[in-house]
Amino acid sequence: MNKPSTFHSPTFSPLYRQIRALITRSLESGEWGPGDIIPSESELAIRFGVSQGTVRKAIDEMAAENLLVRRQGKGTFVATHNDPRSFFRFLRLAANEGELQPSKSVPLECWRAKAGPDVARTLALEPGAPIIIVRRLLCFANEPVVFDEIYLPGELFPDLTLDILKSGTSSLYSLFESRYGVRMIRADERLRAVSADRVSSELLQVAEGSPLLLVERVTFTYADKPVEWRRGYYSTQNFHYHNELG
Amino acid sequence: MNKPSTFHSPTFSPLYRQIRALITRSLESGEWGPGDIIPSESELAIRFGVSQGTVRKAIDEMAAENLLVRRQGKGTFVATHNDPRSFFRFLRLAANEGELQPSKSVPLECWRAKAGPDVARTLALEPGAPIIIVRRLLCFANEPVVFDEIYLPGELFPDLTLDILKSGTSSLYSLFESRYGVRMIRADERLRAVSADRVSSELLQVAEGSPLLLVERVTFTYADKPVEWRRGYYSTQNFHYHNELG
DNA sequence: CAGTGGTCTAGACCACCTC
DNA sequence: AGGTGGTCTAGACCACTGA
Numbered sequence: 339m340n341k342p343s344t345f346h347s348p349t350f351s352p353l354y355r356q357i358r359a360l361i362t363r364s365l366e367s368g369e370w371g372p373g374d375i376i377p378s379e380s381e382l383a384i385r386f387g388v389s390q391g392t393v394r395k396a397i398d399e400m401a402a403e404n405l406l407v408r409r410q411g412k413g414t415f416v417a418t419h420n421d422p423r424s425f426f427r428f429l430r431l432a433a434n435e436g437e438l439q440p441s442k443s444v445p446l447e448c449w450r451a452k453a454g455p456d457v458a459r460t461l462a463l464e465p466g467a468p469i470i471i472v473r474r475l476l477c478f479a480n481e482p483v484v485f486d487e488i489y490l491p492g493e494l495f496p497d498l499t500l501d502i503l504k505s506g507t508s509s510l511y512s513l514f515e516s517r518y519g520v521r522m523i524r525a526d527e528r529l530r531a532v533s534a535d536r537v538s539s540e541l542l543q544v545a546e547g548s549p550l551l552l553v554e555r556v557t558f559t560y561a562d563k564p565v566e567w568r569r570g571y572y573s574t575q576n577f578h579y580h581n582e583l584g
Numbered sequence: 585m586n587k588p589s590t591f592h593s594p595t596f597s598p599l600y601r602q603i604r605a606l607i608t609r610s611l612e613s614g615e616w617g618p619g620d621i622i623p624s625e626s627e628l629a630i631r632f633g634v635s636q637g638t639v640r641k642a643i644d645e646m647a648a649e650n651l652l653v654r655r656q657g658k659g660t661f662v663a664t665h666n667d668p669r670s671f672f673r674f675l676r677l678a679a680n681e682g683e684l685q686p687s688k689s690v691p692l693e694c695w696r697a698k699a700g701p702d703v704a705r706t707l708a709l710e711p712g713a714p715i716i717i718v719r720r721l722l723c724f725a726n727e728p729v730v731f732d733e734i735y736l737p738g739e740l741f742p743d744l745t746l747d748i749l750k751s752g753t754s755s756l757y758s759l760f761e762s763r764y765g766v767r768m769i770r771a772d773e774r775l776r777a778v779s780a781d782r783v784s785s786e787l788l789q790v791a792e793g794s795p796l797l798l799v800e801r802v803t804f805t806y807a808d809k810p811v812e813w814r815r816g817y818y819s820t821q822n823f824h825y826h827n828e829l830g
Numbered sequence: 831c832a833g834t835g836g837t838c839t840a841g842a843c844c845a846c847c848t849c
Numbered sequence: 850a851g852g853t854g855g856t857c858t859a860g861a862c863c864a865c866t867g868a
Contacts, residue, residue: 350845352855352856352857353856353857354856354857378833378834378835379834379835380833380834388857388858389857389858389859390858390859391856391857391858391859392856392857392858394835394836395856395857397835402648403830404830408834408835408836409834409835409865409866410834410835410836410864410865410866411833411834411835411836411864411865411866411867412833412834412835412865412866412867413833413834413835413866414834414835427829428829430827430829432774524828524829524830525828525829526826526827526828526829527826527827527828527829528678528824528825528826528827529775529797529820529824529825529826529827530797530820530824530825531777531778531795531796531797531798531818531820532777532795532820533794533795548779549777549778549779549795549796550777550795551775551776551777551797552777554824555829572777574775574776574777574778578774578775578776579774579775579776580772580773580774580775581676581772581773581774581775581827582770582771582772582773583673583674583676583770583771583772583773583801584649584650584770596864598836598837598838598863599837599838600837600838624852624853624854625853625854626853634838634839635838635839635840636839636840637837637838637839637840638837638838638839640854640855641837641838643854654853654854654855655846655847655853655854656845656846656847656853656854656855657845657846657847657848657852657853657854657855658846658847658848658852658853658854659847659852659853659854660853660854
C-alpha cells in the first residue's frame with residue numbers, strides 16, 4: 339500500500355481512497371455480488387495491510403453513497419435494488435394526500451432498434467448500435483401515474499423481451515441486477531413541464547394537451563458508465579415529485 | 585459530559601451527537617454567526633472535555649449537512665448564503681444548452697396580510713397571524729424564468745418592504761440571514777406540472793394555458809421550524825430543474 | 831458466547847494557510 | 850514558524866446479532 343509521501347504529488351490521494359478503489363474493484367469484478375456480505379472490517383484491514391480505522395473510513399464513504407449497507411452486529415453488505423427499502427431511492431413520487439399505495443408496473447411494449455444520434459450520445463454508444471426500447475406504465479391504486487419510455491444498450495441485456503419484463507415480480511432495476519448483472523448506482527434527472535400528446539394522454543387517462551411532468555433520467559453504473567436513458571411522463575393531479583434540499 | 589452507560593437507555597445517543605447538539609445550540613444562540621470562524625477542533629475538545637476525534641466526528645456530520653464549512657489550514661466556518669458558492673444550493677435550475685447566465689431577481693410586490701388556514705398550517709402559525717407576501721421574478725440573460733410567490737411569518741421580518749427587497753444586492757436568503765438573522769437550513773419541495781394562468785403567463789411571457797413547472801417549497805430554519813412557504817412557477821422551455829439521485 | 835459494526839481516546843504525522 | 854484541518858494508527862470498550 340502506497341503511503342502518501344511528503345512530496346507534493348498531483349495524483350495524491352489518501353490511503354482510505356485507495357482502499358475504497360480496491361473495494362470498488364471487487365464490486366465491479368463481481369467478487370461480492372448484490373446482497374452479499376463483504377469481509378469484516380478487520381479482515382479487510384489485514385488483507386489490505388492498513389488499520390481498521392482506514393478501512394472504516396473507506397466503507398463510511400461508500401455507505402454514504404448507497405454502495406454498501408452497514409448493519410450493526412451483522413456485517414457490511416453490497417447494496418441491492420431487491421431490498422424493498424431501496425425502492426424509492428430512484429422514484430421520488432409521493433401522494434398529495436396520505437400514504438403512497440402499493441404500485442404495479444405494467445410493461446406495454448419492448449422492441450429492438452438501432453441507436454439514433456440522441457440515444458447514442460446519451461448512452462455513449464456508436465450511432466446505429468443495437469438498443470432496446472421499453473414502454474411501461476406505473477400504477478398506484480390502479481390509477482395510471484407514470485408512463486415511461488426506456489432506452490437500453492442492447493448488448494447489456496441480450497435476451498430481454500416483453501415476457502421477461504412481465505414475469506419480473508419487483509422493480510425493473512432489481513430485474514436488471516439479478517438477471518443481467520447491471521447495477522444502477524446513480525442517476526441524473528432533468529424535469530420539465532410539457533403538454534400531453536395523444537399517446538401519453540390516453541395511457542394516463544388525462545385530456546390531450548393537459549400539463550404533464552416530464553422526467554428525463556440518465557442512469558449510471560460503476561465508473562460512471564451510462565446504461566439507461568428514460569423519459570417518464572408523470573400525471574401530477576393526485577401525485578407529486580418530492581425532493582428534499584439539504 | 586455524560587458518557588453512554590452500559591445500561592440500555594431509550595434516550596442513548598453517542599457522545600459526538602451530544603457535542604453536535606452543543607455546537608448547534610451555539611449556532612442558534614448566535615454565539616457564532618454566519619460566515620464566522622468557530623473555535624478550532626482542539627479548543628472545542630478542551631471546552632467540552634472530550635477528545636479531538638469526537639469533536640471532529642460531530643463537525644463531520646454538520647459539514648455533511650451544510651451547516652458548517654471546513655477549510656483546510658484555515659478553520660471551520662458557519663455556512664452562509666452570502667457565499668456565492670452556495671447560491672445554487674436551493675435553486676436546482678440549469679440551462680438546456682450551455683452554462684447558466686448570471687441571474688437577476690426582480691421584486692414585484694410586497695404586502696402584509698393575515699394567514700389563511702393553508703399558510704397558517706404550513707408555517708405553524710395561528711390562523712390570522714400576520715404574514716408577508718412577496719412576488720418576484722427571476723431572470724436569466726434578461727429572460728423571465730421563474731415567478732415566485734412567497735409567504736413569510738410577519739414577526740420574523742418586522743420591517744420588510746419592497747424597497748428593501750429591491751436594494752438587496754444578492755439572494756433573498758442572504759438578505760434574510762444578514763438583516764433578520766433567519767438562516768435557511770433545509771427545504772422540502774413538491775413538484776407538479778400545471779397550466780399557466782393569466783398572471784403567470786404574462787410575467788413569464790408564455791401563452792396562457794401552456795405547461796409550467798410548479799415548485800412548492802417549505803423552508804426550515806434550526807429545530808425544523810418552517811419559516812417560508814413558496815410557490816415557484818418555472819418556465820421550462822429553455823431551462824430545466826436538475827436533480828441528482830444518489 | 832463470539833463476532834460484527836459503532837464509539838472514543840491519544841498520539842503521530844501530513845497538507846495547507848498565514849504571518 | 851505556528852496554527853488549522855486531514856490522515857493514519859493502535860487499542861479499549863460498547864451495542865447489536867445470532868448461534
